Amino acid sequence: xxxxxxxxxxxxxLYLYRRSFTRILDAFYWPTVDLILWGFITLYLEEASRxxxxxxxxxxxxxxxxxxxxxxxxxxxxxxxxxxWARNLLNLFVSPLKISEYLAGLALVxxxxxxxxxxxxxxxxALLFGFRILVLGxxxxxxxxxxxxxxxxxxxxxxxSILRFGQEAEILAWALALLFLPVSAVFYPVEILPxxxxxxAALVPAxxxxxxxxxxxLERVLHPALILKATWLNLLxxxxxxxxxxxxxxxxxxxxxxxxxxx
Amino acid sequence: MEAILEVRDLEKSFGRVRALDQVSFSLAPGEILGIVGxxxxxxxxxxxxxxxxxxxxxxxxxxxxxxLFANRSLILEKVNFASxxxxxxxxxxxxxxxLVYAHLYxxxxxxxxxxxxxxxxxxxxxxxxxxxxxSSGQMMRLCLAKALLNEPQVLLLDExxxxxxxxxxQKTRELISAYARRQKTAVIFTSHNLYEVExxxxxxxxxxxxxxxxxxxxxxxxxxxxxxSLEELYFRLTT
Numbered sequence: 155x156x157x158x159x160x161x162x163x164x165x166x167x168l169y170l171y172r173r174s175f176t177r178i179l180d181a182f183y184w185p186t187v188d189l190i191l192w193g194f195i196t197l198y199l200e201e202a203s204r205x206x207x208x209x210x211x212x213x214x215x216x217x218x219x220x221x222x223x224x225x226x227x228x229x230x231x232x233x234x235x236x237x238x239w240a241r242n243l244l245n246l247f248v249s250p251l252k253i254s255e256y257l258a259g260l261a262l263v264x265x266x267x268x269x270x271x272x273x274x275x276x277x278x279x280a281l282l283f284g285f286r287i288l289v290l291g292x293x294x295x296x297x298x299x300x301x302x303x304x305x306x307x308x309x310x311x312x313x314x315s316i317l318r319f320g321q322e323a324e325i326l327a328w329a330l331a332l333l334f335l336p337v338s339a340v341f342y343p344v345e346i347l348p349x350x351x352x353x354x355a356a357l358v359p360a361x362x363x364x365x366x367x368x369x370x371x372l373e374r375v376l377h378p379a380l381i382l383k384a385t386w387l388n389l390l391x392x393x394x395x396x397x398x399x400x401x402x403x404x405x406x407x408x409x410x411x412x413x414x415x416x417x
Numbered sequence: 418m419e420a421i422l423e424v425r426d427l428e429k430s431f432g433r434v435r436a437l438d439q440v441s442f443s444l445a446p447g448e449i450l451g452i453v454g455x456x457x458x459x460x461x462x463x464x465x466x467x468x469x470x471x472x473x474x475x476x477x478x479x480x481x482x483x484x485l486f487a488n489r490s491l492i493l494e495k496v497n498f499a500s501x502x503x504x505x506x507x508x509x510x511x512x513x514x515x516l517v518y519a520h521l522y523x524x525x526x527x528x529x530x531x532x533x534x535x536x537x538x539x540x541x542x543x544x545x546x547x548x549x550x551x552s553s554g555q556m557m558r559l560c561l562a563k564a565l566l567n568e569p570q571v572l573l574l575d576e577x578x579x580x581x582x583x584x585x586x587q588k589t590r591e592l593i594s595a596y597a598r599r600q601k602t603a604v605i606f607t608s609h610n611l612y613e614v615e616x617x618x619x620x621x622x623x624x625x626x627x628x629x630x631x632x633x634x635x636x637x638x639x640x641x642x643x644x645x646s647l648e649e650l651y652f653r654l655t656t
Contacts, residue, residue: 240506240507241504242505242506245498245503246521247469248468249521249522250490250494250522250523252490407469410429410431410462413461413465
């Protein structure tokens with residue numbers, strides 16, 4: 155075994171990380187998110203262990219709905235990456251395909267991915283834990299639409315980042331949505347968050363959806379205002395995400411970077 | 418004859434580097450224009466501008482009398498592109514790849530058209546194979562099949578014979594030439610192979626440091642610059 159060769163392998167990675175902000179971020183990202191998330195869950199369990207007997211419903215419902223958002227986002231951004239990896243982006247962008255059509259096509263892909271994930275998870279939840287997500291009734295459709303919309307908005311920001319910074323930014327396709335997990339109130343109510351994070355959560359559409367889900371499971375009622383707020387925020391973020399992607403796309407045309415993406 | 422493509426005073430700079438400088442030319446239906454020049458001359462930037470992939474710093478591009486960037490989607494329905502450096506997704510079969518693009522280009526009867534082109538390019542028997550199994554010659558033929566799916570009025574070919582063996586390169590040239598004459602398709606063809614440019618192209622455009630050094634029929638250019646061969650002309654204008 156040659157120490158020098160081992161050093162060379164290390165050095166190659168060191169050089170890679172030295173020039174890559176996203177890779178450095180990645181090294182700290184997962185531990186930070188996990189720590190925050192499970193920390194709040196523990197807090198919540200401590201406070202609510204006596205008064206709240208619906209853990210399974212809350213957690214499984216949260217998990218299934220969170221996966222809707224995650225799959226919707228990845229349906230957009232990972233599919234975009236697939237075109238980059240296959241070096242197919244150039245062929246697509248010299249075809250008559252419009253950006254809006256491309257995005258709509260990817261959104262369709264993400265709907266299929268969401269449907270598959272939802273089908274598998276809700277079936278397993280019913281079979282293994284006796285939890286039936288369909289008890290949410292009509293509201294489930296509105297929750298799903300809102301979570302898809304937020305997933306797409308995050309997906310658009312991810313795609314814009316990849317188009318701007320190249321494959322350096324591809325880690326965002328898996329990481330960016332998780333940044334919103336602690337403030338989306340997926341597994342615990344917003345009130346468990348410190349006040350400054352509650353203010354951030356108020357700007358996150360998913361937090362209203364998950365609050366709504368818990369209200370429905372616990373009290374069998376839901377204030378439509380929650381869903382309305384989520385819908386307005388989602389519309390705003392979707393438009394902002396779309397405009398950002400268009401701006402970055404135009405910048406890529408100016409820089410001439412599209413033919414080089416994936417090289 | 419009315420120009421099918423008109424490029425007016427095209428300029429493109431990347432920072433301080435001027436990749437294209439005052440490039441103007443036009444193309445008639447059925448005409449084959451060869452673009453030659455050393456590496457870094459601006460050929461690829463020019464092709465990318467013509468494909469709408471790069472926004473020019475100045476100047477304008479008109480296809481069929483319409484400005485490219487204002488009518489991008491409409492124009493690109495009648496334009497297509499193939500390059501020896503741009504493959505199609507390797508995980509899909511040949512037929513699947515062509516079907517995807519047939520739908521993208523709005524081909525009327527996708528399955529029939531795809532089969533017709535696969536047969537034309539001698540790929541019909543392997544149409545269910547994954548694209549990753551193709552040789553470079555077969556890959557180029559598949560890319561050319563993709564480029565002809567929409568029966569383009571303007572065809573942009575970036576070094577389509579690079580990496581092909583002489584026999585396959587000759588077949589590719591014959592195919593392009595026959596297709597352009599038959600369909601009245603205007604073709605822009607970049608190459609480093611002066612022999613094939615001389616054989617195939619009606620006119621040539623010699624590009625050097627982003628500027629047009631010579632444009633016209635080869636015989637006229639030889640006479641104008643008082644040289645005996647295209648090779649001599651090329652070195653005169655690009656060194």
